Amino acid sequence: MSDTLDTIEIIRGRLRDSFAQASTDEQKQKIKAELKRLSDLQEEVVLQEFESVADEIRALTSTLQQIIDNLTGVIGNFFLQDFDKIGTQAGLAIRTAPPPTQPNSGRPAKRDRSRQPAQGSDTTSSASLDGWAGLISTYRSYDKVSAELKIASLAQWIQESGRGTSPLARKYNNFGGIKYRARMQGYCTPVDYTGSDGDSTTYCNFSSLTAFIEGYWHFIASGDSYSGWERYSHNGAAYIRFIAPHYSADPNYITGVLRLFEESGSLLKQGSNGSGSSEDGAPAAPLSNVATPEGSTARVAIVIGHNARSPGSSAVSPLSRTEFVFNGEVAAYMLRNAAQYNLELKVFTRQSNPSVEREILAAYAEAAAFNPVCAVELHFNSSDNSAATGTEVLLAGGKPAAAALASSITSALRSSLGLPLRGNRGLSVVSRGDRGWISVSALPNVPSVLCEPFFGSNTSDCVTVAGLGEEKLALAYLRGLREFVLSRNLVA
């Protein structure tokens, strides 16, 4: 299941890229229509046995192929390059012949050490611009990596070079604080320099802005410790989480860079704001420290808040996703890891209905048929006050089991996210007419809660969550659920 969801997310990312690059309205319309079909398909995949929709995905693939064919030669070929990987993953045959007329536009192939850029030959119109402004201008037209990776890497360069003010940047076009390695030969020349970390060592001297950009991506693509970085092409935050331990010794590097995504995105302003990312192919977090006692599994219903048509509020950078999309990803990770927590999960999504009450009750009626020990609805919070922060879980009053469930979840979220618990230790009791009431009261005999782990309207909250990643948030939910199940003795 999660592989299929991953595939859908990767395809979605590619479609968004191609939308940003499409040159005619007709192409944009086609891509839009396919994005809509993908959303519908995602809902179905989450709801049903994914094998049963495999045929549908294959049908969709042939349409995707047509789009790819239509776009080939029109847009940069960077987005085509991963399609064979996607195809392999999904057992699909997507043909990815590179555009024959663009011999020079492939992004640096991993470990392709023979490919060397012509140094000092900026070919963009901004070649005359120097320094920071020139770098941004040059990078805007760079099309060998995804928009998400451009935002992520420029955020790094903002941090590394102090917005182009570091001596290393001004003297040597080295905006990334990149130390010289043998594998950089041909991309730069070595220069001795004492860095801000007091470390006197050999750094890269790039002959031009273009040489730096090419050199940075070669540095990543050719570094053994960065092997696998392409998996994060459509999730800039996941890319930073992946490379940070090797790129910088600063323990605060990840959050420092994530905080700069917004600035970076607005500097690049490319028609893509880094949203919609998803292919977080990060290996599952080690679970050895998690108690997974032997025992029967307990059934848990996961309800994803909002729906595909009306997806809830949007998180600010660097998360930049709606509640429905974000929580769909979290739920996919919960499914993937549930067995390790002796939980049997089923994910329910809401089908758009003019009556929100009917829409919610229909989802809970399906959940009830699954006969779960508890139900958890996934959201994130939002406020006009951008300083509003913290974790809360909504529940109905007078229900000790729901309170126990809420407490287990808030404490797991607290220990993972570290955000303040709002109100009464994070528990928010709602009454008829309050936000969340329909959900938490839909199943009178099943402990039900509605989770708001953070504020999507708060940049700092979003930096925290992006720094942690969707999978770790999913694991926090699973820990809370397991704790609840054990505490209530709900295993046979």
Ligand SMILES: [Zn+2]
């Ligand atoms: Zn919501």
